[in-house]
Amino acid sequence: MGFCDLVFLYSFLLLSRISCAAEVYNITSLQPLAQGRTLVSPGRIFELGFFSPNSSGNKYVGIWHKSILPRKVVWVANRDNPLAVTDALASLTITSNGNLQLVDEKRNAVWSTNISVSSNGSPAALLLDSGNFVIELKKGDEYLWKSFDYPGDTLLPGMRLGFNSKSGRRSFSTSWKSENDPSTGKFLIGLTTQNPAQVFIWINGSTPYWRSGPWDRAMFVGIPDMDDQYLSGFHLDVNVRQGTKYFWYNLFGKTLAYLYISSEGVHKYMYSKYGENWNLHWEAPKFPCDIYGTCGPFGVCEASKSSTTPICKCLKGFAPTSVDEWSRGNRTRGCERQTELFCESNTSRSVSWSRKEDGFWKMSSVKLPDYHEYSSLDDEDCRILCRDNCSCLAYAYVNSIGCLVWFKDLIDISEFSSGGADLFIRLANAELGVEQKKIKIKLIVSLASIFFIIMAAIVFGLYKLRANQKGTIKVTRNEITLTDTTDSSRESLQEYIRTQDPSELLIYEYDFDSILTATSNFSITNKLGEGGFGAVYRGKLEEGKEVAVKRLSSCSGQGVEEFKNEMLLISKLQHKNLVRLMGCCIKDDEKLIIYEFMQNKSLDTLLFDPMRRGVLNWEKRFNIIKGVARGLLYLHHDSYLKVIHRDLKASNILLDENMNPKISDFGLARIFQGTQNLANTQKIVGTLGYMSPEYAMRGIFSEKSDVYSFGVLVLEIIGGWKNTSFYDHETELCFLPYIWHIWNEGKGLYIVDEVLADSYSASEAMRCLHVGLLCVQDNAADRPTMPEVDFMLSSETDRPQPKQPLFTFQNSVSDRRPRYDNTCSANEATITLLEGR
Known part of the structure; x- marks a missing residue:
């Protein structure tokens, strides 16, 4: 090595030592941070040191990202107590009482953490890779002080x-x-x-x-x-x-x-x-419309990105409070109502709904006004709540929030080109009349032009419906089939019920009028929810017993065959984790199934509700997972009928008053005969996101199909996420691949619902996560059986490693989905694919 090379190497090592000497990794009472040095986080992401802003005569201690430009100071210790820029002897140290303290050249304290620290130990200040500046007494203990708190x-x-x-x-x-x-x-x-x-x-x-x-x-x-x-x-x-x-x-x-x-x-x-x-x-x-209250009370700002001045207008039915001020560009006083509300002019009696009734005008894609009040009602009850209170000026129902109502002046409303929410504003009937007349004229013209087409379609539809409803049922111990006959479905089903041994068929046929009375004529106030097959209502029978009544929609995907299947099948199944069927009712086109009433409705109403999912603590979630597993175990192995549910999902898990789960909705279930454990169908039924790959693509179903659905449900319960609404932009993965990716990186606890905070068992959560991933394996043979699932959930045992899921039947950012028919479904749709692939 030549002399020049030696000189270069020596210079390089010297500069490296000087550079390293300028960086420290903690501050102690023996090692304060002086000017010219910086405190660096372990991963060299953040740096803390002295700085002086441009053209400033002051000096501060702050934190910034070490290697990214332009440098942005993200936290300042002494922001309101600067040092003089000429003060070269200032330092940051830990005092004898354990506090961080910034002192000037005269040793006067300029800033301090002001905390009480035990004398046992040697406190040190560290800068974490998160940018959090902390004081710790002993490694692994809780931090005594954190900059993140300030x-x-x-x-x-x-x-x-x-x-x-x-x-x-x-x-x-x-x-x-x-x-x-x-x-x-x-x-x-x-x-x-x-x-x-x-x-x-x-x-x-x-x-x-x-x-x-x-x-x-x-x-x-x-x-x-x-x-x-x-x-x-x-x-x-x-x-x-x-x-x-x-x-x-x-x-x-x-x-x-x-x-x-x-x-x-x-x-x-x-x-x-x-x-x-x-x-x-x-x-x-x-933009101008972003500024709070730009257009005043009852004013609307059109959120144009090209305009440099706000474009204000009054809500329908309102006019500027001061036309003169409004024309000069001063909109702070906003707008006022032009026509008195009918309910305000009839204060001597309750709100009356006659020909002059007030109504609601819908505004779409708006920034909802300030001063909202929240109510845990569904969309129809939200409207009724606002309608029946004359002080209610507007309401909105946002799917992921619920019911919002307004009783104060509507202020800070912006109208977006897309996004936002729908707002329904109370107006006098006279303000709605002109628009309603125009709509009526258009409707009359349209209806007149297509009247004969509609009549022809109705006649044809009724003919097809009558043809589809003809049949009787043949019931054996292991199988339910439908055979052609000329009897009506109602007569054949009632005849079957009358001729059966009550000990074999534990159901009761209710009178339709008694169900009408029990549900107050299917009142909206008694409505518990609505799924793909129709609405469910709360009812109270004459003897005082509460029931849930499923009223099958006339356009429901659940027809005569599924109705008979559910009624007859569930009557023969008895388990504490299966919903109990109490009876049925058939009258004309009405098909009703009466169940025991579940106090806490279905799992999805809690799990996917941002305001209510906190009710489901970890103990309840773990109990629900184990309860559903035991219910499936009974269906697959312990009942005398081997039953494949085929539509297991959160909305089909009902919760009683103690949050115990009960599997419901057996309209799509299938019974296997003897040792049969595999079947094929050309009519694929189920719910997108819960269907196993072999069933969704080829129509092959078995008990492993239910195991797959159970696995998806378990992962939803752990994370509080709905599988079909989930997509991570960073990894470009949807529900199942993302969870496997996080689990495979050893970060499984990241999946646990954030509302649980630290109040859950990490071992139980990881056990459930592992079991859930095993249940959603692409290959049915790789999935455990329900006895194996029940054993793994109940004890710590060796479990095989799940494979990476390659197939996913869920929404993605490109929305590549199979074609399906969603007939008259609402909310979470039950899917019917007419041809297996």
């Missing part, structure tokens, strides 16, 4: 905005005073106490400047460009017991990001992939 103008992944209503502690982000001055500015961003909550930007802590609209579990409905996938990374956690509500976000892969509020009051979302420079992903307010 946000500045920036929200990093894992940092939280929100409040604890019991302690009164609130967590906000506050802007810098200017780009060169980190001191507290006039803009503050935080979470409201409403249900559901909104994110607000306030000026000086009280004047609204911008708001997000209510949270719908995946996104804020007032931000149409926001990612609405379940794993977009944004979360809003509510813990009623602890009185906490926090908004936070996390990231996947190698993406870095931060949210911050600028000194001008603009909320920005910045991101960097693989260490590249920062890019702007989203910002608000960006």
